[in-house]
Amino acid sequence: MPATTPFLRIDTVIVRVRDLAQALPWYQGLLAVEPVHFEGGEGLAVLPLGDTSLTLWQSELEDMGHATTGRAGTYLILAVADADAAHAFVAAHGGTPEPVGAGAGMRFFGFTDPDGNYLEACQVL
Template identity: 35%
Template structure:
């Protein structure tokens, strides 16, 4: 086993939410993600990101405490950061200003629980 890879990519990223019904609707309507698995007993839903890694929204009864400076978060690829950001704003999504460097243009997105997501355009 020492020569074989133990880990084989990321299957899903779990995002804890306070209300699975509200979050499922928000991620679907605002971000355009489609549910591919819904477990009402576990209060979780897996959302298709149109990539190899899904997002799993999982309800918790614990208080959700977010700090955008220390949180782990998924980063979504976008073709045009300005266009994507403007569309999200039209949909009523809370987003930051675009930040740009020599490699990327990106902005952060906040879901109803204040969870941090990011959208990133790589310069080509």
């Protein structure tokens, strides 16, 4: 019997871009969608794609492609109903989750898989 997991679905795929003002129109044309959320100051735009969204997140050049940040490149955000329960689950399964953070109507935390790939868990409040 499969183990119970707190992860509901892939919520968002993060794609790091160097210039959001240049990348956003390209993705809008490619996907034929308008952002459902945009934060120019934060350098991010959320594009809807069914049950999963594509989030474009502007990064400094030195952050792109470097494993030292743990967040370079593309990564998944997994939806959870309870961030604290998911945090405990990851820790109980050999993970080392970051502390749970909060902001913009969400509770979230990051963690890595055994190969060092970065993932996030996110609870929408």
